[in-house]
Amino acid sequence: MxxxxxxxxxxxxxxxxxxxxxxxxxxxxxxxxxxxxxxxxxxxxxxxxxxxxxxxxxxxxxxxxxxxxxxxxxxxxxxxxxxxxxxxxxxxxxxxxxxxxxxxxxxxxxxxxxxxxAFYTPAGVGSPVAEGGLPWRHHPDGTAAVASPPREVREFTFADRTRPYVLEQxxxxxxxxxxxxxxxxxxxxxxxxxxxxxxxxxxxxxxxxxxxxxxxxxxxxxxxxxxxxxxxxxxxxxxxxxxxxxxxxxxxxx
The missing domain is CATH 3.40.1080.10 (Glutaconate Coenzyme A-transferase)
Incomplete structure (x- = not known):
C-alpha cells in the first residue's frame, strides 16, 4: 500500500x-x-x-x-x-x-x-533552575502566582569526576x-x-x-x-x- x-x-x-x-x-x-x-x-x-x-x-x-x-x-x-x-x-x-x-x-x-x-544534566545546578522558585506566572502586582518546583539533584561520577546533576523531564x-x-x-x-x-x-x-x-x-x-x-x-x-x-x-x- x-x-x-x-x-x-x-x-x-x-x-x-x-x-x-x-x-x-x-x-x-x-x-x-x-x-x-x-x-x-x-x-x-x-x-x-x-x-x-x-x-x-x-x-x-x-x-x-x-x-x-x-x-x-x-x-x-x-x-x-x-x-x-x-x-x-x-x-x-x-x-x-x-x-x-x-x-x-x-x-x-x-x-x-x-x-x-527523564535525564540528568549539570546545566542549572546551583541555580534557581534546580532550586526552584522561578516565576512561571505573575500576579498583576508582580509577585509570583506560580513558581517552578525544585528539581531532584544527585551526584554521579562521570569521566573520573564526581559532581551534582539535576533531573530534567x-x-x-x-x-x-x-x-x-x-x-x-x-x-x-x-x-x-x-x-x-x-x-x-x-x-x-x-x-x-x-x-x-x-x-x-x-x-x-x-x-x-x-x-x-x-x-x-x-x-x-x-x-x-x-x-x-x-x-x-x-x-x-x-
Missing part, C-alpha cells in the same frame, strides 16, 4: 489542532520557522495553546502573531528577548512562561522523541509544526543548514508532526544518507508557498 502523507493546504493540515493543545514549533529566531502553519493555526482561531519553542518570534511575525492575539496560554522557551509584547504579557500575569537552558530544552525534546522520560507534545527545505510524500525531511536548528527535535517530540516543505519530491528522490529526519516522525506534509517571505530577525547595516 502506498504511503502518501501530503495534505493540500496548511489549513487542512492543522484543522484538528484544538484549544489547549500542546505544540512544539521549530525555528531559531526567525530562521526555519513554519510560518504558513503558524498562520493557519492563527486563522483557525485556536486559543489556549501551550507552546514549546526556542523563542516566541517577534511582535508581528512567527509565534508573535499568536501571542499578540492572546492565543497562547503557556510558553516553554530558552530565549524571549526580541518580543516586547511577550515581556508585557508575562510580567502582567497574562502568560505562563517556563524558561529553560537552551541545551536542556533541546535534550528534553530529543528525549521525548526517543522514549526517554522529557517533553512530549500533541502536535509539532516544522519547516524543511526538502520533503517527500513519505515524510522524509531535509533541512537547510542553520534552519535545521530545533526543527528535527520538535518533530521527534510530538504525536502528530506537520511539516511545511519548500520543495516536495517523490519517494526515492532523496539520498537516504542526506535525510535529516526520517518519515516515521512525520504524519503530514504540505507544500510551502514560495511567496511567503523569510524575515530577518534583526538587520544590521553600516
Amino acid at each position: 502506498a504511503i502518501d502523507k501530503t495534505v493540500p493546504t496548511a489549513a487542512e493540515a492543522v484543522a484538528d489542532v484544538a484549544g489547549g493543545a500542546t505544540m512544539a514549533v521549530g525555528g531559531f529566531g526567525l530562521c526555519g520557522i513554519p510560518m504558513e502553519l503558524i498562520t493557519a493555526v492563527h486563522e483557525a482561531g485556536v486559543t489556549g495553546l501551550r507552546v514549546v519553542s526556542n523563542n516566541c518570534g517577534v511582535d508581528d511575525w512567527g509565534l508573535g502573531i499568536l501571542l499578540r492575539d492572546h492565543r497562547l496560554a503557556r510558553v516553554t522557551a530558552s530565549y524571549v528577548g526580541e518580543n516586547k509584547e511577550f515581556a508585557r504579557q508575562y510580567l502582567s500575569g497574562e502568560l505562563e512562561v517556563e524558561l529553560v537552558p537552551q541545551g536542556t530544552l533541546a535534550e528534553r525534546l530529543r528525549a521525548g522523541g526517543c522514549g526517554i522520560p 522529557a517533553i512530549r507534545c500533541d502536535f509539532a509544526l516544522v519547516h524543511a527545505r526538502l520533503g517527500d510524500r513519505h515524510g522524509n525531511l531535509v533541512f537547510d543548514q542553520a534552519a535545521r536548528n530545533f526543527n528535527p527535535l520538535c518533530a521527534m517530540a510530538a504525536a502528530v508532526t506537520i511539516a511545511e516543505v519548500e520543495q516536495l519530491v517523490e519517494p526515492g528522490e532523496l539520498d537516504p544518507d542526506h535525510v535529516h529526519l526520517p518519515g516515521v516522525f512525520t504524519q503530514r506534509v504540505v507544500q510551502a508557498d514560495p511567496a511567503v517571505p523569510k524575515r530577518v530577525e534583526r538587520r544590521t547595516t553600516r
Whole structure:
C-alpha cells in the first residue's frame, strides 16, 4: 500500500489542532520557522495553546502573531528577548512562561522523541533552575502566582569526576509544526543548514508532526544518507508557498 502523507493546504493540515493543545514549533529566531502553519493555526482561531519553542518570534511575525492575539496560554522557551509584547504579557500575569537552558530544552525534546522520560544534566545546578522558585506566572502586582518546583539533584561520577546533576523531564507534545527545505510524500525531511536548528527535535517530540516543505519530491528522490529526519516522525506534509517571505530577525547595516 502506498504511503502518501501530503495534505493540500496548511489549513487542512492543522484543522484538528484544538484549544489547549500542546505544540512544539521549530525555528531559531526567525530562521526555519513554519510560518504558513503558524498562520493557519492563527486563522483557525485556536486559543489556549501551550507552546514549546526556542523563542516566541517577534511582535508581528512567527509565534508573535499568536501571542499578540492572546492565543497562547503557556510558553516553554530558552530565549524571549526580541518580543516586547511577550515581556508585557508575562510580567502582567497574562502568560505562563517556563524558561529553560537552551541545551536542556533541546535534550528534553530529543528525549521525548526517543522514549526517554527523564535525564540528568549539570546545566542549572546551583541555580534557581534546580532550586526552584522561578516565576512561571505573575500576579498583576508582580509577585509570583506560580513558581517552578525544585528539581531532584544527585551526584554521579562521570569521566573520573564526581559532581551534582539535576533531573530534567522529557517533553512530549500533541502536535509539532516544522519547516524543511526538502520533503517527500513519505515524510522524509531535509533541512537547510542553520534552519535545521530545533526543527528535527520538535518533530521527534510530538504525536502528530506537520511539516511545511519548500520543495516536495517523490519517494526515492532523496539520498537516504542526506535525510535529516526520517518519515516515521512525520504524519503530514504540505507544500510551502514560495511567496511567503523569510524575515530577518534583526538587520544590521553600516
